Amino acid sequence: MPEIRRRSDAVRNRARIVAAAVSAFDEVGPQLRLDDLAERAGVGVATVYRLFGSRDGLVQAAFETVFGAEIEPLAQAAREAPDPATGLRDVLGATLERVAAHRGLFRAARETGAVGVDIAERYLRDLDDVLRAAQRAGAVRTDVALRDVAAVLVMVLAVVRDGDPDGADRRRYLSLLLDGLRPGAPALPPPAPGGWEPPVPPPRGECSPVG
Template sequence: MTADPETTLRADARRNRDQILAAAKSIFAASGPEAPMEEIARAAGVGVGTLYRRFPDRDALIRAVAMDNFERVLIDARTIAAEETSPWRALERLLRHSVALQLSVQLAMVSHRALVILKNDPEVRRLRDEILVVLDGFVDGAKAEGKLREDVGAGDIAILLATLLRQMRAKAPEVAEMAARRCVGIMIDGLSVRPGSALPGRPITSRDLDPD
C-alpha cells in the first residue's frame, strides 16, 4: 500500500515548518530577530524558497516563533504552579527552567521590531499577558512567604532575565549554557530576602512593561 500523496505532502510541510521554527529559535536567541533569513534556512536544512512559502516575511516568522514559545512557556508556568505548594520554589523553578522563557522575554522586550509585531498581535499579547499573570502570582506569593525581597516586582525579574539570558559568545555551546545557568543562579540569590542595599525607585511591575 502506498502512502496518500496529500498526507505525505502535509507531513513534509509540517516537518519543514518545525525545522524552520527550531532553527529560528536557536538563531534568534543567539543573534536576535534580525538574523539573515538565509542563515535560518540553511540551519533548518531547507531552501530559502521553502522558508518563504511557510513564512512569507520576517514578521510572520517572528510571530510564529513568539506564538510557539509563549505557548510552551505558559504551559510550563501553569504546570509549575499546579505542582509547587511554595510560590518561591515555583518562581525559582520557572527561572531555572528558562531556556524557552529566554527567547520569549527577548522577543517581548529587547528587539524593537519584534516588540511592534507582538504589541499589535492580540493573540501573542494575550499569551504574553497570561504568562505575566502567572509570574505576578509567583512574585506576590513569594513575598507573602517572606522568601522574595519586597523591593522587586515581576517587571524587575523579566528585565533581569532579558539582560542576563542573552546568549554570549563562547568557545563551546555548553560553556554558554553553563554561563546562562550561573547567571540565573546569581539572580535568584539576589532576589531572596537578606540584608542588603536598598534598590532605588520603586518595584517595576508587569504593567510597566506595557509599551503603550
Template structure:
C-alpha cells in the same frame, strides 16, 4: 449538459500540507530556533534557509515574512513559560514555587537571545507577546498572591515587577554571556533575597563576581 460550478472560495477548506512540505516547514522552524537563539532576531530568511539546508524560496512558501516565522518559532516557547508558571503555582511551598519559576524562565532567557528579544524588547512578534501576556498575567498574579498570603513574599511586589526583573537579568546575559554565561544566577539570588519577607539570612551567591578586567570586557 449541466455546467459544473466551482464552490465559492470562502467555502473551501484549506488543504493540509503535503508530507514533504510539512517536513520542510518543521525543518525551517527547527533551524530558526537555533539561529534565533544564537544570533537574535535580526537575521534574514536567507540565513534561516541556509541553516536549514533549503532554498530561500522554500522558506517564503512556508512563511510570508520574518515575523510570521518568529511567531511560529516562539509559540511553543511561550507555551513552556506558561506551563512553568502553572507548575510553580502547584508547588506545595509558595516561595519555592516562585523561585522555581524564576530559575526556569531566567535560564531560558540566558540561553536564548531571540527569546529575550521577542519577549523583553518586543521589536518583533507583537501578536505572540500580547497573547503571552494575556495568558501569563493571571498565573503571575496568583503566584504573587499565594506567596504573599503565606508571608514569604514582600507585600509590595507587583505583577509588573516580573518583566522588569527579567529585563535586568536579560541585560546581564546579553553583556556577559560569552565571558560568564552563569553570571545571571548571582544577580537572581540577590534579587530573590530582596523579595523574600522571611529571609533568615543572606543566601550564598552561586557565582563569583566579575574581576575588574572581566567587567571591562563585558562592557566592550
C-alpha cells in the same frame, strides 16, 4: 489524496523550518538571513515565504514556539509546587535561563514586534497565582504586585552578557532582588499611574531590556 499529502508536507516543512530558525537565531543572532535559514532547513527560500509570509512571520512563529514549549510550562509547574516561595524563586530562575539561552531569538522577536502581550499574559496569569500563594503563605510582602515581579525579570536580564555563559550574574542579582520581596521591610512607594503592559524581556548584550 494529493491535497492531503500537500498539507502534510506543509506541516512537516513548517515544523522543520521553525526548529531550524530557533537554532539559527540562537547561533547567529537577529541578523540571520532567510537564505541561510532555508539552507539549514533543507528547503527553498520560496517555501519559507509561502509558509510564513515574511521574515517577521517566521520570527514570530519561532518565538511563540519557544515561549509556548519552554517558558509557559515553567509558570504552570510552579503553581503545583508544595512551597509557593520555592515555586516563585524557581520559575523566575528557570525563566531567566531559558530567555538567556535564546537571547538571539528574543532580540529578533523584539525588533520585529513578535513579543506579543497575549502570549505573555498566559504566562503571567500563572505567575500571578504563584505570587499570591507565596503572599498568603507569608513568604512575600503583601505590597508586591505582579508588575514588580515582571520588573525583577527585566532588571536581572539587564546583566545577561556573553562573557558570563554560566549565568553567575543572573543568579547573583536574582537572589539580591528576591531578598527585596521578603516581608519585614518598609512599605514600597506607590507605582506610577497609568496602564501597564506585561513585558517579555530580552536580555542586554544580544538584546536590550524592555523599557
